[in-house]
Amino acid sequence: MGEDMGAERSETQTAIMEATYRALCEHGYADLTMQAIADEFSKSKSLIHYHYDTKEELLVAFLDYLLDGFLTKVEETDDSDDPRERLTTLVDILLSGPEKSEEFQIAMLEFRSQVPYVEAYQEAFTANDRRLVTLLADTIAEGIETGAFRDVDPERAAETILVMIDGARSRSVLFGDGDTVAHTREAIDSYVRSHLVAGGE
Amino acid sequence: MGEDMGAERSETQTAIMEATYRALCEHGYADLTMQAIADEFSKSKSLIHYHYDTKEELLVAFLDYLLDGFLTKVEETDDSDDPRERLTTLVDILLSGPEKSEEFQIAMLEFRSQVPYVEAYQEAFTANDRRLVTLLADTIAEGIETGAFRDVDPERAAETILVMIDGARSRSVLFGDGDTVAHTREAIDSYVRSHLVAGGE
CATH class of the missing domain: 1.10.357.10 (Tetracycline Repressor, domain 2)
Incomplete structure (x- = not known):
């Protein structure tokens, strides 16, 4: 985790994914809000909205990030x-x-x-x-x-x-x-x- | 399903379980309310509250009802x-x-x-x-x-x-x-x- 493997994922996007991971651990899925993710993100909340219009869109990107993490682990191992x-x-x-x-x-x-x-x-x-x-x-x-x-x-x-x-x-x-x-x-x-x-x- | 196998389940309780089954099919789990179950139940809503104080208690009874249904099926087959x-x-x-x-x-x-x-x-x-x-x-x-x-x-x-x-x-x-x-x-x-x-x- 934490490594940017997706060709199209910027440093900011990766930081948002990491914040999403922490927010999911902290709040679970049902109570996950954009605000909860923003609270785990060191930069401005507006940056999250700039990259992802909706929570749904952000979570779809998060699944992609998880798969990349898995594939990285496979390549390393x-x-x-x-x-x-x-x-x-x-x-x-x-x-x-x-x-x-x-x-x-x-x-x-x-x-x-x-x-x-x-x-x-x-x-x-x-x-x-x-x-x-x-x-x-x-x-x-x-x-x-x-x-x-x-x-x-x-x-x-x-x-x-x-x-x-x-x-x-x-x-x-x-x-x-x-x-x-x-x-x-x-x-x-x-x-x-x-x-x-x-x-x- | 629909048969009362539990020694302690009355006819009314069985009817409440059947109503719960229908309400789950209709609304899914997240939108399941006591009212949604009452809507599927032919008798008074107060009877549901008489038997089950909370939705949680009712759903625990429902799991028991499902297990009984499974065990009946096993015995029959x-x-x-x-x-x-x-x-x-x-x-x-x-x-x-x-x-x-x-x-x-x-x-x-x-x-x-x-x-x-x-x-x-x-x-x-x-x-x-x-x-x-x-x-x-x-x-x-x-x-x-x-x-x-x-x-x-x-x-x-x-x-x-x-x-x-x-x-x-x-x-x-x-x-x-x-x-x-x-x-x-x-x-x-x-x-x-x-x-x-x-x-x-």
């Missing part, structure tokens, strides 16, 4: 040419989430629940999710190419992994069971071994 | 002594959800996102979830006893299955992908075959 190792890295980063802060994860869960009501959020969350499906599916397809993985449907295997990641993250926020994420990491590992790895079953 | 068949039945019913209505599932997703903010909801959702974990784990333990399943940790296997069910249901509501649930049913089946069924791997 993934130093392997091996598709199976790369898949493990992606799963680890996705399971641990964009940020460890519990307050932030609670706020994001509530934000996500608004998707069916706000078209712009639906579009943004769906676009981010498609990027993640593609990233996982490409890695799986690469593994099929190299012979590391069996000839499965890459998109479908990616979807199954994301189903487990989403389930684990929401259950860990809702029920506060610290083992859920670790157990799911092992379950995904086991899925990879028995269903993807060539000769694994 | 499950006519097998075979633990593996019973597990399949439980997974099928849990995956299809308490109700097919999309509006209801959207409302429930938003309701669930309130868990971290309202202690009574956290208790109620957690208690329901424990019941489901136990129901699945007992079935798995029975299968271990009969030799149908390998000697796995029943609670952990139950948790993995619920992680997949929760992930599939929230993704299907959020991204509207009709295949997610069917694909996850197959993934769970595959998990059961390769990790639970004795000699399956």
Whole structure:
């Protein structure tokens, strides 16, 4: 986080995104206002309005910023040419989430629940999710190419992994069971071994 | 739904639960008021207040009512002594959800996102979830006893299955992908075959 990866994101815009992150941790999603974001922003509130007409527009940009943060983390961590190792890295980063802060994860869960009501959020969350499906599916397809993985449907295997990641993250926020994420990491590992790895079953 | 399974739920209380269901479908969670529930209830609004002091109390009772509905469905459907068949039945019913209505599932997703903010909801959702974990784990333990399943940790296997069910249901509501649930049913089946069924791997 905190690094400007988006080609079109200025220093000011990045500072607004960081302020939005802090405001979400502080107030949660439901009580998030432009004023709450301005209170976390060191410069003038009018600058926020100059860049983002509405809270909706700002939050769509924030989702993009989160995805960039995730992709940066992937680039920094993934130093392997091996598709199976790369898949493990992606799963680890996705399971641990964009940020460890519990307050932030609670706020994001509530934000996500608004998707069916706000078209712009639906579009943004769906676009981010498609990027993640593609990233996982490409890695799986690469593994099929190299012979590391069996000839499965890459998109479908990616979807199954994301189903487990989403389930684990929401259950860990809702029920506060610290083992859920670790157990799911092992379950995904086991899925990879028995269903993807060539000769694994 | 609609059947009174709870020993302590009167006919009036059941009618209030049915009205709550309709009000949630109609208004979603955020706009649910006691008045909205009263509008769906054929008797006097004061009767609702007589039974439930607050909306919070009413919604906790509603979660209990949903769990009863699920357990009734399980009893009606499950006519097998075979633990593996019973597990399949439980997974099928849990995956299809308490109700097919999309509006209801959207409302429930938003309701669930309130868990971290309202202690009574956290208790109620957690208690329901424990019941489901136990129901699945007992079935798995029975299968271990009969030799149908390998000697796995029943609670952990139950948790993995619920992680997949929760992930599939929230993704299907959020991204509207009709295949997610069917694909996850197959993934769970595959998990059961390769990790639970004795000699399956």
